[in-house]
Amino acid sequence: MIRITVPSIEEDDLAAVRETLQSGFLVQGPRVKAFEDAMAAEVGTKNVVAVTNCTAALHLALLAIGVVPGDLVLVTAYSWITTANVIELCGAQPVFVDVDPKTFNMDPAALERRLAELANLGETRKRLKAVLPVHTFGQMADVDALGSIAAKAGIPMIEDAACALGATWNGKRAGSVGLVGAFSFHPRKAITTGEGGALTTNDDALARTLRALRNHGQDPTPEPGATDPFVMPGHNTRMTEMQGAMGVTQMKKLARIVTARKRLAARYDERFRGSNVTPPHVPAGSGHVYQSYVTLLPEAAAAARPAILAKLKERGVEATIGTWHMPLTQYFRTKYGYRKGDFPASDDVFARALTLPLFEAMTDAQVDEVASTLLDVVSSV
Ligand SMILES: Cc1ncc(COP(=O)(O)O)c(C=O)c1O
DSSP states (O other), X not given: OBOSOOOOOOHHHHHHHHHHHHHTOOBSSHHHHHHHHHHHHHHTOSEEEEESOHHHHHHHHHHHTTOOXXXXXXXXXXXXXXXXXXXXXXXXXXXXXOBOTTTXXXXXXXXXXXXXXXXXXXXXXXXXXXXXXXXXXXXXXOHHHHHHHHHHHTOOBEEEOTTOTTOEETTEETTSSSSEEEEEOOTTSSSOOSSOEEEEESOHHHHHHHHHHHBTTBOSSOOTTOSOSBOSOOOBOOOBXXXXXXXXXXXXXXXXXXXXXXXXXXXXXXXXXXXXXXXXXXXXXXXXXXSSEEEEOXXXXXXXXXXXXXXXHHTTBOOEEOOEXXXXXXXXXXXXXXXXXXXXXXHHHHHHEEEEOOOTTOOHHHHHHHHHHHHHHHHHO
């Protein structure tokens, strides 16, 4: 079976985790700090706050900017469910924004339309707290356009950069453009710490709040004379030292891994040229890191996607859908009454997207086999 992903774990990762276990110092300490420093150097922000996973990172980001029950957060419609869940977990309401069907990313024109609708709502408009685009599948959203729309609306942009470590947009690095960025180090990401996440921000005061929120609400730099450190109700979303140690060794491989993924993605692109399977669209100025290589099936084959996935599996290729149409998932559909047609571009890509195997150790022969198997299967349904 050609797996959808295989993490790049090597001797240095194993040695780092072993050394940490032997040290007896297992929770958030110097190794986590070293990983945060490596992330800060990679992303280019002053502050990095490592946490347990990107879900926690996004949740803490919303809490830190003061999202409270009854607030609204503009969020892309097509993403892993976390991106909307964290808004609900704050007691706030997601206001979904449709995507550009070519890039799968939040469409700036759709964001403008949503804001115009909200402008008519008077008091409700005042509850708008942030815009939360996702850098879907490792390609940055148009942060220039989205960022300036958010600034005009007087709200911060939070980047869900879970999949996008190393990605760029017109030279800007993922996680460095918005008020805060959130990353994941889940094994399906370019580098992994098992579970793991990080927040990036240039705002020192916000970083201090985030550090308190991840550690039981303890102020990391207490004021002189403070009798105790507990300044707010906080979570425990600290990273372990094993994860921190592995993050450091993994980070050293990032450039190598991304280079390999880009090369393999270009080979896939070549194999699909002129066929009825659409390879990922990469606009000028975008540095895509291909956390996932996501194709679009021809419209006529959309209904057969489950059969296509089953046939690929039979023929030794592990594949999956793209990601989720969040407004149409059970919880959001039932609570807010969304229907097909409300987000037409998300409807389309949710039906047609198909993710193919991609990992650093994949061979050219495996890419060719996956591509030819997919083309063969699509032509037979
Ligand atoms: C876009 C996006 N946001 C957030 C997450 C959540 O990341 P984690 O699994 O680290 O909580 C994911 C996970 O895949 C994701 O794809």
